[in-house]
Amino acid sequence: MKYSQPNKLQAVILDWAGTVVDFGSFAPTQIFVEAFKEFGIEVSLEESRGPMGMGKWDHIRTLCNVPEIAERYREKFGRTPTDDDVTAIYERFMPLQIEKIAVHSGIIPGALESIQILRDKGLKIGTCSGYPKIVMDKVVELAEKNGYSPDCVVATDEVPNGRPYPAQSLQNVISLGISDVAACVKVDDTWPGILEGRSAGMWTVALTCSGNALGLTYEEYKNLDKAQLDKERQRIQKIFEGSKPHYLIDTIAELPQVIEDINLRLSKGELPQCS
Structure with missing residues (x-):
């Protein structure tokens, strides 16, 4: 053939x-900002857009690897974000995303x-x-x-x-x-x-x-x-x-x-x- x-x-x-x-x-970018804020970490809308297109856990991990964001996390918690911390933010992100997805549909x-x-x-x-x-x-x-x-x-x-x-x-x-x-x-x-x-x-x-x-x-x-x-x-x-x-x-x-x-x-x- x-x-x-x-x-x-x-x-x-x-x-x-x-x-x-x-x-x-x-829809996704604004929720990233809100999810981080619930942990006391300020992330701008512009920063949250950086890794857009990735899966959401990977997106959060990538944001946490940004030196400026990692430093904010260290100042708040005394350490840079671990994968467990990423998962905790992701688990807060998910219900927020589901709750507000209709706003931008x-x-x-x-x-x-x-x-x-x-x-x-x-x-x-x-x-x-x-x-x-x-x-x-x-x-x-x-x-x-x-x-x-x-x-x-x-x-x-x-x-x-x-x-x-x-x-x-x-x-x-x-x-x-x-x-x-x-x-x-x-x-x-x-x-x-x-x-x-x-x-x-x-x-x-x-x-x-x-x-x-x-x-x-x-x-x-x-x-x-x-x-x-x-x-x-x-x-x-x-x-x-x-x-x-x-x-x-x-x-x-x-x-x-x-x-x-x-x-x-x-x-x-x-x-x-x-x-």
Whole structure:
């Protein structure tokens, strides 16, 4: 039997917060701030955004490794944070996240329309997130009420390793019955999510303005003047540089045009691993 590379896309694997829901990715970031505060540790919203895209325990561990945050913890408790301390913060984070997830559950403008265009082209819609399943169940429930029901959902604790490892995207490939990873696109607003897609051998699309990197509400984003927006795009492009996304766009509203371009490249024999 001879290998035949795909000539068109079969699936899009979408992130959740900052990609399809929660413009600005406020739900997870704000809760990190609140969880640390309950232990008497001040963490800014900007600091909490740093490792966004990782699984939430790993995110907290990474924050605790930041020298400034570790020093605040040492001043409070006389030691730098251990894994047990990380788990204690995580266990406080979880109920706060579940309690407040609905506050930031709105569908990002243009998302439903773009997803419908992709479905009309025959693409399956997979998803994954840095949220664990107990939170994802709530996120999915809220999204369904707002008209969004993907074909597959994979939470970070349903695979051996979360982002930036490829396991969640690859589980989507298996569950959706996709024949080739090169026929998939991973769409995400964080560098760990783009690394996930790259490591899985997929096309990757980084969202520069709807998620964690810009960190603004939709109204704030729309009110930025052109010069400021261009400056922010350049700053965010540098954040994504190391993860090597194939495309950078503002929001998921622009995704259908990217899908057309990828299909054209596939038809010419191009593969994501070669670019």
